[in-house]
Amino acid sequence: MESSKIENNIGERIKYFRLSKGLSQEKLALIAGLNPAFLGHLERGLKSPTMKTIDKIIEALGIKYSEFFSDETDITDTESRQFYIDIINRCITRLPEDKLKTVADIMLKITELTEN
DSSP: OOHHHHHHHHHHHHHHHHHHTTOOHHHHHHHHTOOHHHHHHHHTTSSOOOHHHHHHHHHHHTOOHHHHTOTTSOTTOOSSHHHHHHHHHHHHHTSOHHHHHHHHHHHHHHHHHHHO
């Protein structure tokens, strides 16, 4: 794989997971201890991250290396329905059962209101 393709892929992965966590570039940069402009360059593949930078970003995102580098994640699919379903699933799988029931009740009510 060419170097620029790898850099773009890393940048796309950063952006995908940042969006899936509902973070702005500025917020992720702050959490990771990076310059927001530098993070933007990484996402666009204009700069190459060091392993130390990747470590900071993965830690700030709260994900595992295996998830970040997984070939099973379609990182280009940020506009589809499945992208938003994945975000919801990531959020709810971390909830305790009582909170999960509350979220389910809210989602059912929202669905009822939007169907009418």
